[in-house]
Amino acid sequence: MGSFRRTSFGLKAAVRPEIEKVFASRLVDHIREHDFALDLGALRLRLPRSFGLCHGVERAIQLAHETRLRFPEARLFLTDEIVHNPAVNRRLQALGYRYLGGRYADGTIIADLGPDDVVVLPAFGVETTLLEQLRGRGVQLVDTTCGEVMAVWKRVREYARDGCTTVIHGAPGHQETRATLSRADHEDPFLPQPLDARGAWLVVRGIDDAKALARYVVGRDGPEALRARFDGCLSPGFDPDFDLERIGIANQTTMLARETLQVQEILRRAYVARYGEREAAARVRLADTVCSATQDRQDALRELLDEPLDLLLVVGGYNSANTTHLAELARTKGIAAFHIEGVECLRDRRTLHGWDAAARREQPTLGWWPAHTPALVGVAAGASTPDARIGQVLLRLAELAGVAAPALAVEPAAALH
Ligand code: SF4
Numbered sequence: 001m002g003s004f005r006r007t008s009f010g011l012k013a014a015v016r017p018e019i020e021k022v023f024a025s026r027l028v029d030h031i032r033e034h035d036f037a038l039d040l041g042a043l044r045l046r047l048p049r050s051f052g053l054c055h056g057v058e059r060a061i062q063l064a065h066e067t068r069l070r071f072p073e074a075r076l077f078l079t080d081e082i083v084h085n086p087a088v089n090r091r092l093q094a095l096g097y098r099y100l101g102g103r104y105a106d107g108t109i110i111a112d113l114g115p116d117d118v119v120v121l122p123a124f125g126v127e128t129t130l131l132e133q134l135r136g137r138g139v140q141l142v143d144t145t146c147g148e149v150m151a152v153w154k155r156v157r158e159y160a161r162d163g164c165t166t167v168i169h170g171a172p173g174h175q176e177t178r179a180t181l182s183r184a185d186h187e188d189p190f191l192p193q194p195l196d197a198r199g200a201w202l203v204v205r206g207i208d209d210a211k212a213l214a215r216y217v218v219g220r221d222g223p224e225a226l227r228a229r230f231d232g233c234l235s236p237g238f239d240p241d242f243d244l245e246r247i248g249i250a251n252q253t254t255m256l257a258r259e260t261l262q263v264q265e266i267l268r269r270a271y272v273a274r275y276g277e278r279e280a281a282a283r284v285r286l287a288d289t290v291c292s293a294t295q296d297r298q299d300a301l302r303e304l305l306d307e308p309l310d311l312l313l314v315v316g317g318y319n320s321a322n323t324t325h326l327a328e329l330a331r332t333k334g335i336a337a338f339h340i341e342g343v344e345c346l347r348d349r350r351t352l353h354g355w356d357a358a359a360r361r362e363q364p365t366l367g368w369w370p371a372h373t374p375a376l377v378g379v380a381a382g383a384s385t386p387d388a389r390i391g392q393v394l395l396r397l398a399e400l401a402g403v404a405a406p407a408l409a410v411e412p413a414a415a416l417h
Pocket of ligand 1: 054055056057123146147148149253254291292293294322383
């Protein structure tokens with residue numbers, strides 16, 4: 001059987017200079033040190049007090065670099081994207097990592113792997129079935145799963161043990177949600193606590209799903225309507241009459257905190273309506289599992305949105321849930337907000353390319369540049385966006401505004417793409 005490791009190889013100091021060279025930004029550091037603001041005449045830049053790489057993503061990047069150094073001759077693989085940021089994944093490809101799944105997959109399959117191969121697991125974890133397959137090949141596993149994700153795993157296993165069905169507020173296809181749900185109904189050989197009982201689960205994507213589930217609980221909808229609505233979002237063999245008697249609510253760590261609270265309240269009220277306050281308290285368990293980094297970034301953005309911004313850019317991978325939610329949060333405040341992956345999206349003052357959440361693809365927007373001068377522009381970033389990517393965007397904004405960038409802004413990471 002291969003090895004399994006979750007901790008540093010003790011090479012942190014050795015990889016730190018390389019990580020900083022590629023992912024840090026002197027310009028972003030400068031703005032952080034100057035109250036998150038930079039005034040350049042025709043362009044006034046504002047950053048939220050919390051943005052960019054979280055501790056979980058930093059740890060994943062560091063472990064991936066340490067693994068490269070520790071196994072210089074080995075074939076290195078990732079099961080899928082290590083975090084949801086294209087620049088980070090391309091950087092790991094440049095270090096020699098190959099991908100077994102997802103958009104960077106090169107066709108290698110698990111059956112091709114053997115004991116000399118090293119497989120790194122991503123920050124959001126992997127499903128237990130995949131873990132078993134990898135273990136079966138005897139590969140050496142390096143696990144970068146974030147501790148905040150593992151706290152949710154612990155929670156859903158407690159729900160299973162106590163006979164509660166896990167209701168998770170999240171995206172059914174998201175790797176983190178799939179990994180979490182697999183801990184409710186499958187054993188994880190590397191978790192210290194055994195799974196005492198297999199739990200049922202259901203995924204609530206948002207408020208409308210929560211209301212649909214509430215209609216079933218209070219008897220307004222029948223099981224067929226529920227099954228149709230939650231097709232693909234129910235555990236195998238889900239029996240609404242039995243499995244919804246007691247529930248435990250959790251959420252993907254990167255959801256909008258406010259929406260998660262609304263989902264909890266809608267469901268709690270439905271159980272109160274059906275069973276009364278006292279019995280509902282025994283049948284519904286609540287846990288807010290939005291991670292601290294996601295919460296901090298949402299709170300900081302809310303504070304920034306109190307300023308009269310002409311424009312907000314949110315920088316991050318299009319498949320990054322926490323980045324998408326930051327852009328969503330800004331739009332609810334009526335701000336012109338665009339979710340971009342990086343500097344390449346800012347074509348010129350006429351055209352910007354950004355994520356269209358409704359169409360689920362990148363789309364051009366014309367006339368995005370603010371009409372008046374000086375322009376007050378906010379730049380936020382999701383938890384998987386390196387400072388170097390943010391710095392590149394800031395420099396491009398200065399260029400488009402026709403103002404001189406600060407002399408310190410010779411970005412050592414300009415090659416990160
Ligand atoms: S966003 Fe939260 S859960 Fe995800 S890696 Fe960062 S700290 Fe961990």
